[in-house]
Amino acid sequence: MSASVRLQAGYAHALAMLQLAKPRVVALIVFCAVIGMLLSQPALPALRLLLPATLGIALMAGAAAMLNCLLERALDARMLRTAWRATARGSAGRGETLLLAVLLGAVGMLLLWGWVNALTAWLTLATLLGYALVYTLLLKPYTPQNIVIGGISGAMPPLLGWTAMTGQVSPHALLLLLIIYTWTPPHFWALALYRRADYARAGLPMLPLTHGQDFTTLSILLYTLLLTAVTLLPVALGVAGWLYLLAALALDGRFLFLAVQLHRQYADALARRTFSWSIWYLTWLFAAMLSDHYCLLPVS
Numbered sequence: 563m564s565a566s567v568r569l570q571a572g573y574a575h576a577l578a579m580l581q582l583a584k585p586r587v588v589a590l591i592v593f594c595a596v597i598g599m600l601l602s603q604p605a606l607p608a609l610r611l612l613l614p615a616t617l618g619i620a621l622m623a624g625a626a627a628m629l630n631c632l633l634e635r636a637l638d639a640r641m642l643r644t645a646w647r648a649t650a651r652g653s654a655g656r657g658e659t660l661l662l663a664v665l666l667g668a669v670g671m672l673l674l675w676g677w678v679n680a681l682t683a684w685l686t687l688a689t690l691l692g693y694a695l696v697y698t699l700l701l702k703p704y705t706p707q708n709i710v711i712g713g714i715s716g717a718m719p720p721l722l723g724w725t726a727m728t729g730q731v732s733p734h735a736l737l738l739l740l741i742i743y744t745w746t747p748p749h750f751w752a753l754a755l756y757r758r759a760d761y762a763r764a765g766l767p768m769l770p771l772t773h774g775q776d777f778t779t780l781s782i783l784l785y786t787l788l789l790t791a792v793t794l795l796p797v798a799l800g801v802a803g804w805l806y807l808l809a810a811l812a813l814d815g816r817f818l819f820l821a822v823q824l825h826r827q828y829a830d831a832l833a834r835r836t837f838s839w840s841i842w843y844l845t846w847l848f849a850a851m852l853s854d855h856y857c858l859l860p861v862s
């Protein structure tokens with residue numbers, strides 16, 4: 563094998579290993595964490611705190627995703643959506659993946675412990691274990707409520723960002739957690755609906771398979787209504803102003819419209835659109851919260 567072919571193969575392998583860290587999911591997780599950091603302070607936080615906190619949370623989230631891919635490699639191999647993963651194809655060795663995940667997690671933990679604070683380090687470790695072990699091994703294969711319970715891990719990032727800057731948990735940070743927590747069921751069940759054949763092949767008890775399409779679309783609609791109420795709480799409690807209120811109403815309006823349509827006239831294409839909207843929704847909602855923070859026009 564020539565040096566350039568070896569280099570190309572090495573590059574392809576590194577890229578495949580990086581994919582195991584689910585970079586796009588982690589990007590949104592880190593985005594929400596950073597917004598949690600910025601919201602916790604009236605002015606911009608010091609970079610010497612913001613940078614290690616961001617990197618530490620990103621590395622530990624990536625490590626959690628990598629461990630999930632490792633533990634689920636046999637299930638992933640049975641699903642069209644995930645069969646391409648290096649762990650599922652067998653091109654990433656078990657030892658190699660475990661080593662990389664532990665390394666990323668350890669560096670992340672050290673950064674948080676040494677440069678941020680112990681509370682954030684422990685909470686992020688608990689989040690990592692909550693997703694990689696509790697959700698992956700104990701909830702996902704056994705109950706259709708897997709993501710409702712396991713969603714607590716996914717909802718932690720803004721709270722982690724908040725504690726990274728302040729060293730304490732506050733009601734405002736818990737409100738941010740609650741927003742992602744109520745967002746998770748519509749986010750995931752929309753995907754589970756149009757990917758149900760995949761989940762059936764893997765034998766996973768996802769809600770569309772255990773309780774049917776109508777029950778799942780109704781659950782999506784009810785959680786979206788709950789999400790609408792929860793996203794209006796920051797305004798009701800006086801921690802967000804007009805700009806956020808208008809953005810939340812528009813974003814919630816679109817989410818509710820899609821959820822109602824989905825329940826009334828189910829189509830895979832609509833479920834796909836709802837899933838895709840859930841990602842834009844969270845991105846814009848948190849961006850609006852941040853913009854509002856810097857130009858607060860109170861709703862009195």
Ligand code: HEM
Nearest residue numbers: 586587590591594643709712713716717742746750753841
């Ligand atoms: C337990 C909670 C969650 C579950 C079960 C879940 C499930 C999923 C699944 C299965 C996908 C893959 C879609 C695909 O391969 O096409 C996905 C994609 C995604 N999720 Fe979630 N998710 C959860 C929480 C979160 C959280 C907390 C965030 C961010 C704050 C997030 C952001 C994303 C993004 C950005 C994508 C798109 C990735 C891409 O396009 O490659 N998810 N989610």
Ligand SMILES: CC(C)=CCC/C(C)=C/CC/C(C)=C/COP(=O)(O)OP(=O)(O)O
Nearest residue numbers: 587622623626627630686689690693715716
């Ligand atoms: C800060 C920190 C340590 C965060 C860790 C929490 C974390 C990475 C949450 C992500 C949620 C996620 C990618 C769920 C995918 O579900 P799945 O595993 O069922 O999806 P899959 O079928 O694509 O593997």
